Amino acid sequence: MPENVLFALALTLMAGLATGIGSFLAFFTSTTNTKFLSVSLGFSAGVMIYISMIEIYVKAQESLVSALGNVGGQWSTAGGFFGGMLLIAAIDRLIPKQGNPHELKRVEDMSAVNRSREEPDLLKMGTFTALAIAIHNFPEGIATFASALEDPTLGIAIAVAIAIHNIPEGIAVSVPIYFATGSKRKAFKLSFLSGLSEPLGAIIAFLFLMPFLNDVTFGVMFAGVAGIMVFISLDELLPAAKRYDETHLPIYGLIAGMAVMAVSLLLFI
Structure with a gap:
């Protein structure tokens, strides 16, 4: 297997397993550092939006224009971009509300008050959340x-951004599962497994997309990736960042993420 493929798979695995970090934090900290989490989620959104619009979309457009001509390439790029948005939006709509990973949890949610809730309901909620995150990932x-x-x-920039956004999702899985079962091991295991769908997606891409990779398929796929990244940033990361802190911290994080990404790209010109 080529080294670049192994590197890409390793990055994807790292990003996916960040849900386990969220689970770990839920068990070994007493409170959520909401300011840090808010800035981090804003930073992640900034990285994703900037890199999607400045780098990924442009690469997709160049690839499609070279294969289909200016008009066909431009239309195909726009179609792939919004197609990616529609795909992730459709996945979001299919997920039951109680299991939606957008309903983020804090470590404080593991309080005595929550113990009064019915255990079957908590187990169901945690299981649905794990399934939802697996589908999203x-x-x-x-x-x-x-x-x-x-x-x-x-790839490194996107992997880091996705890893950051997977941390609170790990908390969202662990909190209800822990209270339903009383087992940290089970909660961590389910949180950990929900992140494995990310490298699974990479393996599927390698097995089924790589043989057909040319300028057109690459361009459409990259345009779709840009759409998915922007949708996740606007629909998930920024709202979550605002829920954790209602001041300007999420926007500061967003701008910082964009600035860091801009500088890192300029350094490699």
Whole structure:
């Protein structure tokens, strides 16, 4: 297997397993550092939005224009971009509300008050959340893998951004599962497994997309990746950042993420 493929798979695995970090934090800290988490989620959104619009979309457009001509390439890029948004939006709609990973949890949610809730309901909520995150992580895995395959620097940036956003999702799985079962091991295991769908997405991409990779398929896939990244940033990361802190911290994090990404890309010109 080529080294760049192994590197892309390793990055995707790292990003996916960040849900385990969220689970670990839920068990070994007494409170959530909401300010830090808010800035981190804003930073992650800034990285994703900037890199999607400045780098990934442009690469997709160049690839499609070279294969289909100016008009066909431009239309195909826009179609792929909004197609990626529609895909992730459709996945979001199919997930039951109680299991939606957008309903983020804090470590403080593991309080005595929550123990009064029915254990079967908590177990169901945690299981649905784990399933929802697994479904969400699948296209994210494809996005990370495809980006790392084309440009390792790009792949690292996306993997780090996705890893940051997977941490609170790990908390969202662990909190209800722990209270339903009383087992930290079970809660951590389910949280950990929900992140494995990300490298699974990368493996599927490698097995089924790599043989057909040309300028057109690469361009459409990259445009779709850009759409997925922007949708996740606007629909998930920024709202979550605001829920953790209602001041300007999420926006400061967003700007910092964009600035860091801009500088890192300029350094490799």
